[in-house]
Amino acid sequence: MSKVIDYASALPPLPAPDYLHDGTGLRSWLLTVDHKRIAVLYMISLTFFFMVGGIAALLIRLQLLSPNSTLMEAETYNRMFTTHGVIMVFFFLVPSIPAVIGNFIVPLQVGARDMAFPRINLLSWYLYVIGGLITLYAIISGGVDTGWTFYTPYSSLYANSKVVPTVIGIFISGFSSILTGLNFVVTIHTMRAPGLTWGRLPLMLWSLYATSIIFILGTPVIAITLALVGVERVFHLGIFDPKMGGDPVLFQHLFWFYSHPAVYIMILPSMGVVSDIIACFSRKRIFGYGFVAASSIAIAVLSFLVWGHHMFVAGESVYSAMIFSFLSFFVAIPSAIKVFNWTATLYRGSISFETPMLYALGFIGLFTMGGLTGLMLATLAVDVHVHDTYFIIAHFHYIMVGGAVMGYLGAIHYWWPKITGKMYPDIWGRVSAFIIFIGFNLTFFPQFILGYLGMPRRYYTYPEEFQMLNVFSTAGASILGVGYLMPLVYLLWSLKYGKPAGPNPWGATTLEWKVSSPPPKHNFASIPLVTEEAYDYTKEPTNAA
Amino acid sequence: MNTSLQLIPDQASTTAARTDALFLFILAVSVFFTLLIAGLVIYFSLRYRRKSPDERPKPILGSLKLELAWTFLPLALVMIMFSWGAIIFFSNSRPPADAMEIYVIGKQWMWKFQHPEGPREINTLHVPVNRPVKLLMTSEDVIHDLFIPAFRIKHDVVPGRMLTQWFTATKVGEYHLFCSQYCGMQHANMNGKVIVMEEADYQKWLTGAETGSSAADAGEKLFLKYGCALCHSSRAPTMAGLFASTVKLADGSTVKADESYLRQSILQPRAQVVAGYSADLMPSFAGQLSEEQIMQLLAYIKSQKEVAATSQAANNSQKEGDSPSQAVSNSQKEGDSPSQAVSNSQKEGDSPSQAVSNSQKEGASPSQSVVKSQKEVASPSPAVSKSQKEVAATSPAATGNESP
Amino acid sequence: MMNLDSTAPRGPQLPAASVPSDLLTDHNSTSVAAYWLIFFALMLLLGLTVLAAHWNLGALSLLIALLIAGLKAALVVWYFMHVRFASKLTRLFSVAALAWLALLMGLTFSDYLSRGWIVGTGK
Amino acid sequence: MPHSNHPTRNPHLAEQFETLAQQREAGTLGMWIFLATEVMFFGGLFTAYAVYRHRMPQGFQLASGEYLKETWGSINTAVLLGSSLSVALAVHAAQHGMRKLLVWLLAITLLLGGAFLLIKAHEYQLEYHEGVIPTLRFTYDGPHANEVFVFMSFYFTLTGLHALHMLIGLALWLVMLIRAWRGHFSAAYYAPIEIMGLYWHFVDIIWIFLFPLLYLVR
Numbered sequence A: 001m002s003k004v005i006d007y008a009s010a011l012p013p014l015p016a017p018d019y020l021h022d023g024t025g026l027r028s029w030l031l032t033v034d035h036k037r038i039a040v041l042y043m044i045s046l047t048f049f050f051m052v053g054g055i056a057a058l059l060i061r062l063q064l065l066s067p068n069s070t071l072m073e074a075e076t077y078n079r080m081f082t083t084h085g086v087i088m089v090f091f092f093l094v095p096s097i098p099a100v101i102g103n104f105i106v107p108l109q110v111g112a113r114d115m116a117f118p119r120i121n122l123l124s125w126y127l128y129v130i131g132g133l134i135t136l137y138a139i140i141s142g143g144v145d146t147g148w149t150f151y152t153p154y155s156s157l158y159a160n161s162k163v164v165p166t167v168i169g170i171f172i173s174g175f176s177s178i179l180t181g182l183n184f185v186v187t188i189h190t191m192r193a194p195g196l197t198w199g200r201l202p203l204m205l206w207s208l209y210a211t212s213i214i215f216i217l218g219t220p221v222i223a224i225t226l227a228l229v230g231v232e233r234v235f236h237l238g239i240f241d242p243k244m245g246g247d248p249v250l251f252q253h254l255f256w257f258y259s260h261p262a263v264y265i266m267i268l269p270s271m272g273v274v275s276d277i278i279a280c281f282s283r284k285r286i287f288g289y290g291f292v293a294a295s296s297i298a299i300a301v302l303s304f305l306v307w308g309h310h311m312f313v314a315g316e317s318v319y320s321a322m323i324f325s326f327l328s329f330f331v332a333i334p335s336a337i338k339v340f341n342w343t344a345t346l347y348r349g350s351i352s353f354e355t356p357m358l359y360a361l362g363f364i365g366l367f368t369m370g371g372l373t374g375l376m377l378a379t380l381a382v383d384v385h386v387h388d389t390y391f392i393i394a395h396f397h398y399i400m401v402g403g404a405v406m407g408y409l410g411a412i413h414y415w416w417p418k419i420t421g422k423m424y425p426d427i428w429g430r431v432s433a434f435i436i437f438i439g440f441n442l443t444f445f446p447q448f449i450l451g452y453l454g455m456p457r458r459y460y461t462y463p464e465e466f467q468m469l470n471v472f473s474t475a476g477a478s479i480l481g482v483g484y485l486m487p488l489v490y491l492l493w494s495l496k497y498g499k500p501a502g503p504n505p506w507g508a509t510t511l512e513w514k515v516s517s518p519p520p521k522h523n524f525a526s527i528p529l530v531t532e533e534a535y536d537y538t539k540e541p542t543n544a545a
Numbered sequence B: 001m002n003t004s005l006q007l008i009p010d011q012a013s014t015t016a017a018r019t020d021a022l023f024l025f026i027l028a029v030s031v032f033f034t035l036l037i038a039g040l041v042i043y044f045s046l047r048y049r050r051k052s053p054d055e056r057p058k059p060i061l062g063s064l065k066l067e068l069a070w071t072f073l074p075l076a077l078v079m080i081m082f083s084w085g086a087i088i089f090f091s092n093s094r095p096p097a098d099a100m101e102i103y104v105i106g107k108q109w110m111w112k113f114q115h116p117e118g119p120r121e122i123n124t125l126h127v128p129v130n131r132p133v134k135l136l137m138t139s140e141d142v143i144h145d146l147f148i149p150a151f152r153i154k155h156d157v158v159p160g161r162m163l164t165q166w167f168t169a170t171k172v173g174e175y176h177l178f179c180s181q182y183c184g185m186q187h188a189n190m191n192g193k194v195i196v197m198e199e200a201d202y203q204k205w206l207t208g209a210e211t212g213s214s215a216a217d218a219g220e221k222l223f224l225k226y227g228c229a230l231c232h233s234s235r236a237p238t239m240a241g242l243f244a245s246t247v248k249l250a251d252g253s254t255v256k257a258d259e260s261y262l263r264q265s266i267l268q269p270r271a272q273v274v275a276g277y278s279a280d281l282m283p284s285f286a287g288q289l290s291e292e293q294i295m296q297l298l299a300y301i302k303s304q305k306e307v308a309a310t311s312q313a314a315n316n317s318q319k320e321g322d323s324p325s326q327a328v329s330n331s332q333k334e335g336d337s338p339s340q341a342v343s344n345s346q347k348e349g350d351s352p353s354q355a356v357s358n359s360q361k362e363g364a365s366p367s368q369s370v371v372k373s374q375k376e377v378a379s380p381s382p383a384v385s386k387s388q389k390e391v392a393a394t395s396p397a398a399t400g401n402e403s404p
Numbered sequence C: 001m002m003n004l005d006s007t008a009p010r011g012p013q014l015p016a017a018s019v020p021s022d023l024l025t026d027h028n029s030t031s032v033a034a035y036w037l038i039f040f041a042l043m044l045l046l047g048l049t050v051l052a053a054h055w056n057l058g059a060l061s062l063l064i065a066l067l068i069a070g071l072k073a074a075l076v077v078w079y080f081m082h083v084r085f086a087s088k089l090t091r092l093f094s095v096a097a098l099a100w101l102a103l104l105m106g107l108t109f110s111d112y113l114s115r116g117w118i119v120g121t122g123k
Numbered sequence D: 001m002p003h004s005n006h007p008t009r010n011p012h013l014a015e016q017f018e019t020l021a022q023q024r025e026a027g028t029l030g031m032w033i034f035l036a037t038e039v040m041f042f043g044g045l046f047t048a049y050a051v052y053r054h055r056m057p058q059g060f061q062l063a064s065g066e067y068l069k070e071t072w073g074s075i076n077t078a079v080l081l082g083s084s085l086s087v088a089l090a091v092h093a094a095q096h097g098m099r100k101l102l103v104w105l106l107a108i109t110l111l112l113g114g115a116f117l118l119i120k121a122h123e124y125q126l127e128y129h130e131g132v133i134p135t136l137r138f139t140y141d142g143p144h145a146n147e148v149f150v151f152m153s154f155y156f157t158l159t160g161l162h163a164l165h166m167l168i169g170l171a172l173w174l175v176m177l178i179r180a181w182r183g184h185f186s187a188a189y190y191a192p193i194e195i196m197g198l199y200w201h202f203v204d205i206i207w208i209f210l211f212p213l214l215y216l217v218r
């Protein structure tokens, strides 16, 4: 056991430079193994991919402005929503919070100097970027038109587009997910600071742990499944080819075995963020901490039991459909538990409304709506009607954009002072949160009605009676676009002009706020000793700055 | 269909109202919880907003009672949703025995309907009101999905399988019909309408509807176009009386000339060579003919024989299920060059069958009785009788798709 | 949950030895002879599985083949991979994957095995 | 870097860890988690295989009986089990700091692994001549031709993926061999050997299942 030098008790200023200034130049970034720098690399690349996906979304909405729009041909439109779905899911939302925020704060919150495997961490960023570039290449050099779901035999035999490079890209980025999950699990298990028992873990870590379980056990299945599609296209294995006696529905089983749990990959981290933010801005311990923590694990496990609810009318057997419907309702319960506990946390709190809190509150409302419409989809007879209509589109955008993206933005705003050491202008944050909320609802609420009226998804042209609602939706999307651009502007602005944040601008209790902002290279000069329960807000705020 | 803003689509089938009732129930529960949560969040936010920067509220650890309440109350509610939904779904999964049967083929990018009485339609489906209608659906290429919003029904149409859905229309009118499973370029245009008619009008329509040229006629054209006739009038065996006969092969064995044999003869001529003929004269047509064209050629070849053999034909094709079709090289070729440009747009005259057979156990499937009943209705007028024969001869192949 | 965790709480000044010893795979005492023994058992099972395959058992043969393979795998995992000395956590992960695979297969087969139960619908 | 230059700090201890035990535990746990992902990776294929075996029993039986070389398969299983033994012994040798023995055992492992791949290649070659390699050379058109085709597809996908894992394993063993040769390992530090061993045994286990599932379909 080496002797620990306690820099924290040494005289200020700290001798160690913060991680942003410890080495400059491209090399020091591209070859870094510091989890914080890797997080920043992720943040930049994810923002880029979000832009690409968002521009595709805007083009989709523009096309749908009128029923017989000539903006895009059928082929172009099909490539557009595939690009949108693939980029948003695999290259933005799945990695979003884990890779950016998780990479940044997991070691800080467990009280460690880095991840358990820093080099693997860097490798996972490279895998992500390589996968993303290959997919971008596919999109630019001809595009993919299978939808993000790659259903066979269309994708394996009929599609006349760049399916193979796309699946290779997703395959590679899948390993990035796996390695990130692996790193989190090992780090959380073996590197917690002394005294930081499971019962004291911030809820963010619980949900990242749950997310990692899905990364580890689900991602390999999508990898092999998409690999099979690629191999089938190139070598023709016959596995998904009905002419060879193959069963195209098998693909759907394998696809959703990952892709349903994947939707919880997208939402669980946001739930963790919301838990941390709500506790911080109401200065209260999360109500029912144990239940909120356990429900994360419950969601992760149950999420693997329900994938067949995407296939109720796909030709799976009636009995199987009933089993999957039944199980689907159980996964709603832990989500409900979380929502109720967050609400109860506000009770008798001391609530303030800085930007992160606005996102967290917005999350609660929109996630609830998205989740409750999920119940309608899990109900067999209703799903028969709304399957593959805009009702589905509305359901998942409510959860993924209204929920997960809100959570991501909330997290960015919450940890921005820690990551950069600078404060952004809070008023602009509030305004943009408000605009996003309005734009979002205007975009996606009409789609519930459209869907129930029967407008199928993936249509570049549609019957005229659906136009009015589509116009609302497109109008909303423009507002939403503006809302998303604003943070980009004022956050970048704050890098240069923002006020120094100090170690703990929000008066939060988790460990990352106990080091300076931005944190020094190896986080803690000496490994901290944790003696407090989680979210102990009874003490005086600690931000001296 | 009205163009003003509607919130709920027409209710034009027996299940529509039932589905909507369930939907409204869940909607009510959802609205309640949304308002409850939103209301509480807003109320607490106002009531407990921070009044001074050094407020330190007392921590509340939790409450087991509350936790149990908001675990089990929602659980009870969702169990109601599940049971209600499952009941409707289950009863909708079982078509009434007396349902009228219509064959549906989805292909990129059109719907083809084949009425039992003969008429074929494309992208438009005429049905009588108040009579249960069962759709027997298969696809020629990729997965499609037949969706009729006004009836609240929808089901995927999967190649290689014969799947069903049914409805009883309750309101005369015209309704949308959509393909709602993404199926390639013109997915958005793979739609049409359902026309629900009074029974009498429907009967009138049936007799008046044009039945189009038959598959056999189309097959004859192909037989000429692809040069089959060149050889098969001199250097190669004749087609007359070939179907259902027993063929002697070069290796001394014999084989029954059923559909899969014919199919293989076209796609892999070297697999089974007719005794007395050159083994490598006939080229393989694998990859050159679409499934549909092969079907038409088969229909043509089958038609080259005495009408008396029709009933035997039906039996024969029934047996087809016993020997799984062996189109290896065919689909292999197709796989090498994935292309969706199989746009052979025969607008009419093709038969609904698509021999994608797996092992159908004889007699185990209801399709046989379907065939029989179709034959029984036969020949009210000479105009339709031709196509009826064809339905009788080909539909078993179409119904024999479902793998166990 | 808490007892799954092997290291925390770990005091900063605690010596390494305070880590529960069953974590450390080098505290095992598998002898060279034992490894050989396992190897021979594995070879025996290999012979057995080939033998069983030639013995016409119909549907049972798959079950027997899988049972023998499972036994072989268990021997490798338990002795060669030292799971018998491993922490509870490691054991948990070594079975978790199997449990998940069972989920994948089980629920997939809930579809395939019940297809066609409703006669005449193809579903 | 507050620690790396500290005189008492073990050179094998990475900066982020406090103790060697912690580091080692993290490594082992990491490898087990990785193996769990591998189980699911192959698991997707095994599931597909199971579905098709259920749908096409005759074709699978026929293809397995006719075209897979049971004898070579058995020999290969034995070879691979042998390499597992040599790895187990190598880990044992490493634990006890027996450098020479370790080098020898790793060499044997490499040999056995190489032999496995050679035999596999030989089988592939035979199958090529028999014309049962889907798409590349498939001439079989007897009964159940489609099903034989699909079975052979599974056979090549599964064994191919397994062979790929073997190749990766052998490359890593080579690195270990060189490191062992240079005396990088000692009774106090041999975690890489141990962790590689886990990987190798896992690849062996996959084969233990592949063998009856592919070669012995009855």
Ligand code: HEA
Residues within 6 Å of the ligand: A149, A263, A264, A266, A267, A309, A310, A328, A329, A331, A332, A333, A335, A336, A337, A339, A367, A368, A369, A370, A371, A372, A374, A375, A377, A378, A379, A383, A386, A387, A388, A392, A395, A396, A399, A400, A404, B029, B033, B034, B037, B074, B075, B077, B078
């Ligand atoms: C982050 C993403 C995310 C999340 C978290 C969810 C969550 C849920 N989803 Fe969703 N879903 C998607 C993303 C997501 N979904 C996507 C992308 C698709 C379409 C894929 C495609 O086809 O392209 C989809 C499709 C989809 C379908 C298939 C529809 C179809 O194609 O026909 C179904 C069916 O059951 C479903 C159900 C559910 C359920 C029951 C939940 C539950 O987990 C929701 C639980 C939450 C709540 C219930 C709200 C909170 C609770 C309360 C406020 C208390 C009151 C509660 C009760 C009364 C129970 N989803």
Ligand code: HEA
Residues within 6 Å of the ligand: A050, A051, A053, A054, A055, A057, A058, A060, A061, A081, A082, A084, A085, A086, A088, A089, A092, A093, A146, A147, A148, A149, A393, A397, A400, A401, A405, A443, A456, A457, A458, A459, A460, A473, A477, A480, A481, A482, A484, A485
């Ligand atoms: C993770 C998730 C995610 C996110 C964040 C979004 C975000 C959005 N989505 Fe998307 N969506 C999906 C996941 C997501 N979507 C998926 C999985 C599908 C299914 C695909 C399929 O069927 O296969 C889908 C499908 C889908 C459809 C249905 C297409 C169809 O079926 O035909 C529509 C239609 O309105 C839509 C709209 C939108 C809109 C308006 C947004 C908005 O929220 C986007 C807002 C963002 C911006 C507007 C970008 C802001 C940036 C700029 C404006 C930058 C401009 C900058 C420069 C020029 C430098 N989405």
Ligand code: CUA
Residues within 6 Å of the ligand: B106, B107, B108, B109, B143, B144, B145, B179, B180, B181, B182, B183, B184, B187, B188, B190
């Ligand atoms: Cu056919 Cu969509």
Ligand SMILES: [Cu+2]
Residues within 6 Å of the ligand: A259, A260, A263, A306, A307, A309, A310
């Ligand atoms: Cu789902």
